Amino acid sequence: MTAPRTPVEPTLREILGGRHGAVDATLPAGAFVVGWLVAQALGSTSAVAVGGAAAVVVAGVVATYRLARGHRPRSVLLGLLPVAVAVAVAVATGRAVDFFLVQIVSNAGSALAFAVSIVIRWPLLGVVVGLVLGRKTRWRRDPDLLRAYGRASWVWVGQYLVRLVVFLPLYAADQVVALGIARVALTWPLVAACVALSWVVVKRSLPADHPGLLHPVAPGTPVRPNDHGES
Known part of the structure; x- marks a missing residue:
C-alpha cells in the first residue's frame, strides 16, 4: 500500500505572490508622470490635475481587468485606495x-x-505566512520558526529602507x-x-531536520517521519 504523499513545501514566492500587485502599483504612477x-x-x-486624472483612469482600467480575472x-x-489618496494629496498641494x-x-x-514586530517577537513575516498557510499563530510556539521569521523580517525592513534612501533625496529635490x-x-x-532573499534566510535559519513551514513544532513535540516526506 502506498503511503499518502506529503504536501510539497511551498516557497515564500508561492505563498506571498505579490507580482500582480507590485506591477499594478507602478502603472498609475507611470501614468501620473506621463500625464x-x-x-x-x-x-x-x-x-498636476491632468497627471492625477491619468493615474486614476489607469488605476480604474487595472481594477476592471483584475475584477474580470476573478480577483x-x-x-x-x-x-485603488493608495492611488486615490496620492492624487488627492498632490492636487491639494498643487505639487506633482x-x-x-x-x-x-x-x-x-x-x-x-x-x-x-521583530523586537516584540511577533515578526510580521511570520504573521502573514501563518495566516496564508492557515497555521495562524502556531509558528510562535516553534522556537526555530520564530527565529527564522524574525531574521527574515529584517530583509523586509531593509527593502523599505532602500526605497526611503532613494526616494527621500529625490522628493526633497522635487525630482518628479x-x-x-x-x-x-x-x-x-x-x-x-x-x-527570494528572505526565503533563503528562513531556510538557512531552520535546522536540517525541521519539517518546514507547514509543520510548526512546539518544544517537546516529536517530529513524525511523515513530516519529512518519508514513507
Missing part, C-alpha cells in the same frame, strides 16, 4: 512631487512596523520624473529580490 509631463509641455496650468473586489479596492508622498510615508511606516522611474525600478524587482 503631468504632457500637460506641462502643452503649457497647461493644471498639469476579490476587496483586494482590488484596496489597490507630493503624488509620491503617500508611498514614502507608507514605506517609513512599514519599516518601523516590521522592526517593532526621477521619482517615477525609481518607483518602477524599486517595486516589483525589489519585491522579488526581497522575497
Whole structure:
C-alpha cells in the first residue's frame, strides 16, 4: 500500500505572490508622470490635475481587468485606495512631487512596523505566512520558526529602507520624473529580490531536520517521519 504523499513545501514566492500587485502599483504612477509631463509641455496650468486624472483612469482600467480575472473586489479596492489618496494629496498641494508622498510615508511606516514586530517577537513575516498557510499563530510556539521569521523580517525592513534612501533625496529635490522611474525600478524587482532573499534566510535559519513551514513544532513535540516526506 502506498503511503499518502506529503504536501510539497511551498516557497515564500508561492505563498506571498505579490507580482500582480507590485506591477499594478507602478502603472498609475507611470501614468501620473506621463500625464503631468504632457500637460506641462502643452503649457497647461493644471498639469498636476491632468497627471492625477491619468493615474486614476489607469488605476480604474487595472481594477476592471483584475475584477474580470476573478480577483476579490476587496483586494482590488484596496489597490485603488493608495492611488486615490496620492492624487488627492498632490492636487491639494498643487505639487506633482507630493503624488509620491503617500508611498514614502507608507514605506517609513512599514519599516518601523516590521522592526517593532521583530523586537516584540511577533515578526510580521511570520504573521502573514501563518495566516496564508492557515497555521495562524502556531509558528510562535516553534522556537526555530520564530527565529527564522524574525531574521527574515529584517530583509523586509531593509527593502523599505532602500526605497526611503532613494526616494527621500529625490522628493526633497522635487525630482518628479526621477521619482517615477525609481518607483518602477524599486517595486516589483525589489519585491522579488526581497522575497527570494528572505526565503533563503528562513531556510538557512531552520535546522536540517525541521519539517518546514507547514509543520510548526512546539518544544517537546516529536517530529513524525511523515513530516519529512518519508514513507
